[in-house]
Amino acid sequence: MSRRNRWIWVLIFMVIIIPALRIEAKQDPYAAKKKRMSDKVRRMFYHAYDSYMMYAFPHDELKPLTKTFTDSLSELGNLRLEHLPQEYNGSALTLIESLSSLAILGNHTEFEKAVLWLSENLTFDVDARINLFECNIRVLGGLVSAHILATDSTNRLGKGMYKNELLLLAEELGKRFLPAFDTPTGLPYAWINLKHGVMDNEITETSTSGCGSLILEMGALSHLTGDPRFESAALRALRKLWSMRSSLNLLGTTLDVETGEWIEYSSGIGAGVDSFYEYLLKAHILFGREEYWRMFQSAYLAVQKYFRHGPWYHEADMRTGRATFWQLTSLQAFWPGLQVLVGDIAAANSSHREFFHVWQKFGVLPERYLLDHQMLHPTEKYYPLRPELAESTFYLYQATKDPWYLEVGESIVDSLNLHTRVEGGFASIRDVTTMELEDHQHSFFLAETCKYLYLLFDDSFLVNQNYIFTTEGHPLPILSSWHERLPVAYIPSNWTSVKSEYQPKRASAMSLRMCPANCGNELLQSACHIPDFRVDHRCLTDEDCGIDSTSCRRRSCSMAGFCGLWLSI
Numbered sequence: 001m002s003r004r005n006r007w008i009w010v011l012i013f014m015v016i017i018i019p020a021l022r023i024e025a026k027q028d029p030y031a032a033k034k035k036r037m038s039d040k041v042r043r044m045f046y047h048a049y050d051s052y053m054m055y056a057f058p059h060d061e062l063k064p065l066t067k068t069f070t071d072s073l074s075e076l077g078n079l080r081l082e083h084l085p086q087e088y089n090g091s092a093l094t095l096i097e098s099l100s101s102l103a104i105l106g107n108h109t110e111f112e113k114a115v116l117w118l119s120e121n122l123t124f125d126v127d128a129r130i131n132l133f134e135c136n137i138r139v140l141g142g143l144v145s146a147h148i149l150a151t152d153s154t155n156r157l158g159k160g161m162y163k164n165e166l167l168l169l170a171e172e173l174g175k176r177f178l179p180a181f182d183t184p185t186g187l188p189y190a191w192i193n194l195k196h197g198v199m200d201n202e203i204t205e206t207s208t209s210g211c212g213s214l215i216l217e218m219g220a221l222s223h224l225t226g227d228p229r230f231e232s233a234a235l236r237a238l239r240k241l242w243s244m245r246s247s248l249n250l251l252g253t254t255l256d257v258e259t260g261e262w263i264e265y266s267s268g269i270g271a272g273v274d275s276f277y278e279y280l281l282k283a284h285i286l287f288g289r290e291e292y293w294r295m296f297q298s299a300y301l302a303v304q305k306y307f308r309h310g311p312w313y314h315e316a317d318m319r320t321g322r323a324t325f326w327q328l329t330s331l332q333a334f335w336p337g338l339q340v341l342v343g344d345i346a347a348a349n350s351s352h353r354e355f356f357h358v359w360q361k362f363g364v365l366p367e368r369y370l371l372d373h374q375m376l377h378p379t380e381k382y383y384p385l386r387p388e389l390a391e392s393t394f395y396l397y398q399a400t401k402d403p404w405y406l407e408v409g410e411s412i413v414d415s416l417n418l419h420t421r422v423e424g425g426f427a428s429i430r431d432v433t434t435m436e437l438e439d440h441q442h443s444f445f446l447a448e449t450c451k452y453l454y455l456l457f458d459d460s461f462l463v464n465q466n467y468i469f470t471t472e473g474h475p476l477p478i479l480s481s482w483h484e485r486l487p488v489a490y491i492p493s494n495w496t497s498v499k500s501e502y503q504p505k506r507a508s509a510m511s512l513r514m515c516p517a518n519c520g521n522e523l524l525q526s527a528c529h530i531p532d533f534r535v536d537h538r539c540l541t542d543e544d545c546g547i548d549s550t551s552c553r554r555r556s557c558s559m560a561g562f563c564g565l566w567l568s569i
């Protein structure tokens with residue numbers, strides 16, 4: 001390098017690079033840590049993904065210890081690819097589940113390869129009995145979300161290469177779901193055969209989440225295809241389910257789809273119910289219907305009133321509200337994330353801390369912990385790489401920017417690498433007391449666990465975008481064109497729902513009510529909204545907190561120093 005060139009480089013370094021680094025450090029003192037951690041999570045994802053592609057693809061899921069595969073998911077049933085030998089049962093499930101994560105990681109090449117492969121090889125015209133709920137959240141949700149990501153303005157796919165094949169597949173699958181809803185109650189069967197519809201003597205028992213959390217995927221499918229049948233079927237089922245609530249606004253866990261009667265009256269916020277609550281709120285955010293919000297609000301208040309005990313959530317009988325089972329389950333850890341969407345940050349923070357304490361105690365979250373006996377459930381000591389704690393950590397960091405959540409995320413990443421990483425991928429834990437492993441890498445590890453951990457440290461995918469994540473972590477964009485015109489009765493007289501090109505970026509749980517159109521193209525805010533004193537929502541006293549845009553309630557300052565909505569019942 002000549003002396004002159006050297007001087008030019010020194011100059012560039014001093015004038016451009018050093019100030020840029022300073023600005024970056026000033027803007028985000030945690031930038032270096034976030035970069036280091038997002039790289040680490042990226043490597044985790046690819047270790048899981050590459051291992052799947054090497055040892056299991058195109059089967060459903062990887063068995064990382066034996067480096068083999070599994071298709072016979074008891075939860076999901078079997079799908080089958082047409083062009084493969086008859087004895088082969090599989091749907092490349094993990095590949096479908098990885099699509100949106102590949103897009104979030106910015107891997108356009110692999111995303112394109114996967115989309116094109118699935119477009120050519122996936123079929124649903126198969127004699128296979130599948131679980132409606134699991135197939136909906138994993139396969140239909142994966143396809144719908146990937147279709148949207150394939151057709152948005154980011155040019156993830158080469159021009160002209162993609163001709164809506166994933167949407168056509170999703171539509172085909174959605175049509176095959178429809179016979180499940182053909183019951184006297186409109187509540188769908190839990191199991192359906194993709195070729196033959198509901199089988200003779202099919203079981204009539206299903207769960208609350210099984211029939212109450214189909215609306216995001218099926219609603220999105222209706223909006224994308226223009227065929228209203230998917231959304232109608234899911235909405236009819238949801239309305240029927242809601243009509244079965246008790247006078248306390250509580251629901252049970254299992255029910256009969258033919259008679260519409262409850263089978264299990266006890267319920268909580270975990271297995272069999274969890275995503276029902278999640279979908280009421282998220283459906284309101286995605287489709288703008290006031291009806292979903294009213295259902296959610298009543299359901300949420302009932303949960304806080306009858307299930308909550310300090311930071312814990314026990315189960316209760318829907319008829320009496322009396323506590324039944326005092327247990328913490330791994331699935332419940334999604335709840336703080338949902339509370340962030342509601343704006344109930346304080347409650348979210350306190351439960352999240354307890355879940356994290358349990359994680360620290362065992363190294364990961366055990367499936368079930370008996371709160372009343374302070375011990376693990378004797379047969380449910382496993383940890384199948386579930387995402388829920390990482391998911392809530394991501395939401396809480398988004399809402400508060402409190403670096404504590406970065407610490408939590410780092411600790412989750414470290415535990416996963418320490419206890420579950422093996423040469424052939426990531427293995428589930430059979431027993432958290434011995435850390436004995438189990439030969440299974442669930443597809444949600446790629447769809448959710450890695451995704452939420454990555455987004456915690458690198459949320460560039462979300463900048464200037466507004467997505468809602470399905471219960472399986474597949475992003476769906478919030479579009480004003482998907483928002484129903486609010487029924488007249490629910491529009492306060494001096495407000496209007498503004499439809500403009502600016503709205504997709506601004507419609508969110510916090511800003512659904514728009515101020516009158518005479519705002520012009522200024523930032524559209526709720527008519528009642530008053531922003532917090534500081535943009536990072538930190539506070540010293542209640543006076544630093546403004547008025548919440550959705551509920552028009554005054555926010556207050558938490559003990560941890562964050563503005564939030566405090567629900568008092």
Ligand code: DMJ
Nearest residue numbers: 275386387388444471472
């Ligand atoms: C995922 O398949 C979904 O999040 C579902 O709603 C319940 N939990 C599993 C992963 O734990």
